[in-house]
Amino acid sequence: MGIGWSLFWIIAGLALWVTVDFMLGRKQHLAKARKCVFPDRRSDLEIFAKGPELFEDLFSEIKKAKQHIHILFYIVKDDKISHEFVSLLKEKAQEGVEVRLLVDWIGSNLKRKTIQSLKAAGVEFAFSHIPKFPFLFYSSQVRNHRKISVIDGHIGFLGGFNIGNEYNDRDPKLSPWRDYHLKLTGEGIVDLQEEFLHDWHRAKKINLLQDKAYFPELKKGSIRQQLVPTEGDSLQDLIVTLISEAQQSLVIGTPYFIPSKKVFDHLQAAIRRGVSVTVLVPYKSDHILVKEASYRYLRSLLKEGADVYQYLKGFYHAKVMIIDDNICDIGTANFDKRSMFLNYELNCLVYDPAFIKKVKHILTEDLLDSRKVSLSDFSRANIFLSIKETAARTISFFL
Template sequence: MTLRASCRNWLARHPRLQRSARFLKRHRRRITGTVVFVAHLLGALTSVRAIMETRTSQGAIAWAISLNTMPYVAVPAYWVFGRSDFNGYITARRTERESLKPFWRNFDSTLRERSLVPEPGNSGTTVVERLAKLPATSGNHAELLIDGEQTFPSILEGIARAEHYILFQFYIIRDDPTGREIRDALIQRAQAGVRCLVLYDEFGSKPPDDYLAPLRDAGVRIFPFNTTQGDANRFQINFRNHRKIVVVDGLEAWVGGLNLGDEYKGLDPEVGYWRDTHIRVEGPVVQTVQVSFAEDWYWAAREVLEGLNWDPQPAKNGADMRMLCLPSGPVDPLETCTLFFLHAINTAEHRLWIASPYFVPDAQFISALQLAALRGVDVRILIPDESDNGLVDLSCWSYLPELHAAGIEVYRYEKGFMHHKVTVIDDRYCTIGTANFDNRSFRLNFEVTMGVEDESFTGEVIRMLETDFSHSRKVVPGEFGEKSAWFRFWSRVARLTAPVQ
């Protein structure tokens, strides 16, 4: 029996469906016309919103064209990926900051009494402080942690030292030996009476119940960041919390590129060697890191965090590094992450090295990098040779002619997958954090970046990147032009998707 005959027999046994089928057949043209009209009307109306609210002109143009030409696909895609407003978070952050005001006034006055603020008059510091809405501090110490081999033991040692509380936040938490080792360490401290609070991004990872249950049974409080809470955010998956933060007792903190899983130790045979960087800090900058966690906790748990340590103490070893924590995200009134890195590029005088696994800059960054190179700055870009995102890798190739035209050097890391997010500006300033050099980190993700102004520490970072360059292939000018015409075409097509990558 043919499929058509089977369908006829099935309809014959269901007279109501048979009548509906006849009705649809009789009014097919009218129904089709109505659906087309409604779809294009929704596309037109949504394109107005996209033009009014999308942060970049490229993104607004891309959405407006697709919403009016392909509304059947573009309209649902826009409501999931295209929105630039995060309903409710601004109000939640305002509430949380209001609750912290008494602590914050005391924190600020204590910083000044203990001479834990940098000397006034540095306009660059003032700009960054205004962007961060957090103070730069002195009296800090930073420890460079290279790869999972150094990072995870350091975090485990910090967890073991905790006496009062642990604030723990990662984009990805895996249920694998690495993830379970950290979990067991948190359980042990929770059972010893230490307050343990855990946040993770529900799109970055979905730890199974049998991973989470032992944590909760031990008294660890754990929440997904939950970007979809609230009716207006129900279908919103565009805003990710990409931060990786650990704070212990308000005395030490860890921030950087590593998530929690075996691959970040280089133990995944499919991924191979994983190149990444974290930073451990002590001193008054730790309290500014925990401000970021407290805001995210309030959004996820709807709870004001009390009982945190807001008493700024200089680093125990007497170090006096100037540091600043820069949280950034889609709810900021200004494009905090964008402006921060543009400022860094524009202030570079002789060295600007950028390491990023996802290098998809927009026009303003290309121009700023070209101007830096034309000023005589040694501009180098370090990216992975084997990317885990084919679209990003294709896009990245299309930027090479513009970079090479200004004398910018591009290196492709060949030893394994390079995932760290590090910049060096001259010989005294560097950043380590979670932000990639792409639209998602600049405008859509919640990120955190640590800025360190110290010649000795920056020297360590420079030597680390020099080792990375020695494991990299320098891309030859004209290499993109030698690719096939189809490769160059698809590279340009991939670049058009940069606003939504």
């Protein structure tokens, strides 16, 4: 048998293994996915759109912690802001504060030496979503994309920021980094704490969910909100429900616009019933092919009459939807297939008109720092672009 045929059978065998691994892994994933619907809560909310302001506040709250610090990030880099973050956690652990840090196995860039120093200082550390047999390929694709911080069971953070220089406006290509992150106080913290402890239990096989020390009595806040965790199984249905409820306007901000067919069909249907649809995406890209994967969807929306904007002042990484000025969705999930079908995500639905007005004000600023695109911007004849779009379309599920 020649080298050509040998290579063919190797490729064919690999493709078969990946296909079977993915199909069976997906089946197992859906069977084990945790179904959770948290109730409406009353909390006080603050929104951050700039990294330096968020990190100043987050680090300040960590410094004031007296009992326990629970933190989950998809990415913790090995750079200046990350070293500051790690040093702060070690200091608090050495003071006697319980510190738990959970990071995604693939997303995080922490070095072994750094992890060892955290453990030596008393920080309890774990990786989330380590790929496992028998479905090695599928499990490597399912990432914990959540960003959760809970301090003393009274203060919480969630949103789009990770820990790294680019998130703190220290990247020459992507700065300034634009993102939305929430700070919560009030009774909604109980759900944020529960979600972290579920992820901790999954990663460390240590169940702290029944320990009342992590669930202090909380006062009601002024804003009605609801936390919605998803595990690659129900985000699509949530998005479809929100789109279906829109009667007048729908604004979507996302770094990656790669919707599922069902979501995109409902989005087109909303435009056809008279809903004004606005989509804000970045002009710059932080990952290969994600822009090209979005072009066919954006073309279709432009033909239907939607408004599409590209953010020009740095990189836009926020994840937001505003429906009729009545509901605002901010969280960790992107408007893409990976978030809908693979990643573990956590979003916050907000039903408070005054807070939604604040978010709209931030969105208005971001739209002013953007350019409104036309169909011709995505329709220029370019063979190289066509090849990239075809490639992006082929692997869009994993982008």
